[in-house]
Structure formats: structure tokens, C-alpha cells
Amino acid sequence: MQDNVQPENAGIQKVGISALIGSAIEWYDFYIYGTAAALVFGTQYFPSFSPVAGTLAAFATFAVGFIARPIGAIIFGHFGDRVGRKNTLVLTLLIMGCATVLIGAVPNYSTIGVWAPIALTAIRFIQGFAVGGEWGGATTMVVEHSPRKKRGFYGGLPQMGVPIGLVLSTAVFSAVSALPDDDFMSWGWRIPFFLSALLILVGLLIRVKIEETPTFAEMAKAGGKAKIPFKEALVHGWKEILLTAALYLGHGVLFYVITVFVLSYGTSELGLPESLLLTCVMIAAGLEILLVPAFGALSDKLGRRTVYIAGAVGAIVMAFPFFAVLETGSPILIGAITILVITLCHAAMYGPIAAWYAEMFGPSVRYTGTSIGYQIGGAISGFAPMIAGVLVGTTGGASWPLGLMWMIAVGIGIAAALIAKETRGVSLTAKSHPSDSSATEGVEVENVESL
Structure with missing residues (x-):
């Protein structure tokens, strides 16, 4: 089996665009939910709670x-490694899109009572389940198509989906939030969810x-499929998953703290205009669209670890200053530090990881393996807005616990980067891949097409 035998122009651009669009849709769907959780769901689905408790319930x-994402990673990972990357990605996109549209159609508490938050939570679970198989498949598809010396750059294309999805979701929510408050709370917030149907159609x-x-294709032809990919990934790749x-x-x-929690914290605790926070995030995300693949390309030159750690160190330095600047209320300073953290620190960390x-x-x-590891990290990170809300509520609105939580999380990332092997330029084939022993020995495989 040869590694990346195809010429660079043999479909990689189409694959990259496909992964980019699918990823953008994925994150559009997720961020419109996060924004709605911060601004709408507390009062619409948990009206009997206090404002703080309702927001916490919405973040829950x-x-x-x-x-749900790690569960989806296991299930769709199985199909992706057994049936193929492409067909599995079509399925995840379809399920994810249908769930997003249904969220926009869920009646509120005043209409169907307790069934409203139950339905919202159930559909949210389905949405997360589908997302669990999306990122790992999209990045695997792109990287396996990419030339060896440009994997970081092309791997950065689906990573662009995060800022693109964030820009789209923020722009749409900014538009509908301009409606009168009663209209926005009753039906305006649903529009971003319904618009997802058009994006899903284009993506499919x-x-x-x-x-x-x-x-x-070559692995399947050579009979190199694992019988139970989840089992083999855990047995032989547990360290890489962690x-x-x-x-x-x-x-x-x-x-998630910046793009989800700060929307609630800034408006309720600091009295900042909602439009200011949405605009700052949207501008920062727009700039990050170009910088994510740029940092991916830089990792092709300097190594994945070097670029990631550089961004992480910057994030550590900016933890406490970020919240201090929020407390000033200055639009210029808030915009500047938001742009700095997202476009340099986050982009440098996120660009190389695909x-x-x-x-x-x-x-x-x-x-x-990539899906499970990514989604476990995502599952833990997904609790960050809720944990941040608890910290603020128990400390009387103090911001220092938020900075400390931020620093601890980034510190964990730095420790992992120092432990992980530098993989730039390694072979992707089973016979010579050095980073996962399941690729070279001890794997149960079979030369059949059945599941």
C-alpha cells in the first residue's frame, strides 16, 4: 500500500471544499444552539426557574x-472504518440537519408544558450524536487525500468550518435580534434553525x-479492516485517544467560554450590550477563517507541536487580562482582546490538530480513534459554560475563577502536546505507520464487506 500516491490536484480541492462546507454547517448548527441557550432558552423552556437557574438549565x-458526541463517535466511527468515510459523512450530515430544524420547531413551555424542555433535550442529544461522527470523518477524508507535505494546510480546511459557522450563526442571530423583543422571543429566534435546512441541502x-x-480503498482491498474498530482503537490506541x-x-x-458563556455573563453580570459581544465574536471569527489554514500550513513547516504550544502559551498569558478587559466596558478594548485571543491563540492551537x-x-x-478522542474532549469542554455559570453564581460575580479555569484547561493541552509524538510527515499506511500500534500489529482484521 502506497502513501498518498495521488497527485495533489486529483480531487483534493473538491474533497477539501466538501469537508469545509460540512464542517461549517456542523458548527453553524451547534453555535445557533449555544447562542439560543444563552439568550432565549432560559425563559422559553425553563420559565419557572430564576433567571440564573434558567440560564444554567439552558446551558445544561x-x-x-x-x-452524545462520544457515543456518535463510536457508532459512526465503526461505519467510517468499516463501510467507508464518504457514505458515513453523508449520513451524519443528514441526521444533524434534521435535528437542527426540529429544534426550531419545538413549542415552548407555555404551549406544551414540561414536554417542551424534554423534547428540546432529546433532539439536542440526537444533534450531538450526529456531530460525533462528523469531524473525525471530515478530517480523515481530507488528510488521507492530502499530499504528505501539505496535510496541515489541507487539514486546516475543515477547521475553517468553526469560524465560518460562528460567523454565519452570529450574523443570523444579530439580524433576528434586531426584531422587537416580543417578536424575537416568540418566533424570531427560530429562524436560524430553519435556515439550516438550506445549508444542509447544499452540503449533501x-x-x-x-x-x-x-x-x-487500498486498505479494504488488502483486507486490512478492523473487525471492531472501537475495540482495536481502545486496546492499541488508548494513549493517543487520551x-x-x-x-x-x-x-x-x-x-466555548468566549463564544457561549460570555454572551450571558457580559449582558447579565456586566451590563454590556448584547450586540457588542455578538459583533466582537463575529469579527474575530471572520478573521480566524483565514488564519486557521495558515497555522495548519505553518505546522507543515515547524511541526504540529510547536505551533500548538505557541498558541497555548499565548492563551495562558491572556486568561486574566481577557476578563479584566470585559469589566472595563470599553468596546474598543473588548473587541481588540477578543480578536487577539481567537485569531492568534485559538487559531494556532486549532489549525494543526486535524x-x-x-x-x-x-x-x-x-x-x-480521531472521532472518540476529539469528542471526549468536546464533551468535557461542553460543560465549560455551565461550570463557568456556577463559578460566577457562587462567587458573587467574580471573574478570577473563570480565568483560573481557562488557564487549567490550556495547561492540560500544553502537557498533552509535550507528551504526544510529533507526527509531521509520518506515513498514513498500515504497514509503516509508527504512531498507532494497531496499524502495525495485533489488529483483528477480515477481508469481508459485511459489518
């Missing part, structure tokens, strides 16, 4: 999606036209 439903039309990766989860914590906690994750695992468990 946000976290439910992250609990593009995704069904891409080809399966050469790595998977490291990928820890790497996620480094960037995930700070990002290639880094995929390079850690052998082809027989690559979809499963």
Missing part, C-alpha cells in the same frame, strides 16, 4: 449534545459527489 441542555449535494479516500482529548481541552474550553489527530492513528481505526 447545551452540554447534553456534548455527552456536494458531499455525495466526492470519492472515497485512496487509503481506505492525548487527543486533552489537546481539545486546551482550545475548547477557552473557545492533521495531528489523523497522523496519530492507523487507517483501520483512524475515523474511530
